[in-house]
Amino acid sequence: DTEVTQTPKHLVMGMTNKKSLKCEQHMGHRAMYWYKQKAKKPPELMFVYSYEKLSINESVPSRFSPECPNSSLLNLHLHALQPEDSALYLCASSQGGVGRGEKLFFGSGTQLSVL
Amino acid sequence: AQKITQTQPGMFVQEKEAVTLDCTYDTSDQSYGLFWYKQPSSGEMIFLIYQGSYDEQNATEGRYSLNFQKARKSANLVISASQLGDSAMYFCAMRETWDNAGNMLTFGGGTRLMVKP
Secondary structure: OOOEEEEOOEEEEOOOOEEEEEEEEOOOOOEEEEEEEOOOOOOEEEEEEEOOEEEEEOOOOOOEEEEEEEOOEEEEEEEOOOHHHOEEEEEEEEOOOOOOOOOOEEOOOEEEEEO | OOOEEOOOOEEEEEOOOOEEEOOEEOOOOOOOEEEEEEEOOOOOOEEEEEEEOOOOOOOEEOOEEEEEEOOOOEEEEEEOOOOHHHOEEEEEEEEOOOEOOEOOEEEOOOEEEEEEO
16 A cells, blocks of 8 residues: 545635645555645645654644644644635655655645635 | 756657656755656656665666766656656655655756647
């Protein structure tokens, strides 16, 4: 099983809503990531969890709140988002080692629209 | 300063022909890794190929090969015998430093490849 599964695939929410994005992997990976990708732009790193601890937060606004309940799951809780937060949110995982060649496995993403 | 530069926003290639996608990078590290990912319209980022800065041989993975020129800081992707399914966005990415914090990839702006039948 080499899949990273993200749900939902599409999400439309209002600026006052609270929603969550979910990501799951069963490859035994110990590092998990959230990336944000605006249309026609490259992915931008938001958060990194390493061994279930938040290790990197790339100055993301507090309306995005990550959570890693266990080594297989990663959530992104959304609250009071702005229309400019509309984007494709990609989850990824990697083995969690220190090798420079460690590759990331990505999910298909959640396309988020904030109205 | 941009660390990864992909100068071709869009490219066409005839089916069954080879195509080269350009990537140049900027780093002061001696040890780094270079990656290429493919992103079809479905959104998923698919790993294609990896080249380490100390690797003496150019990486190859099936129809994909990486033309690594360290002195020029370029890592071009070569796709041989293009197929219609190769039409997608292609991203070059670099990992400069690594520690237990995870794999910090910086992506280039991408090249959209369109394969013509």
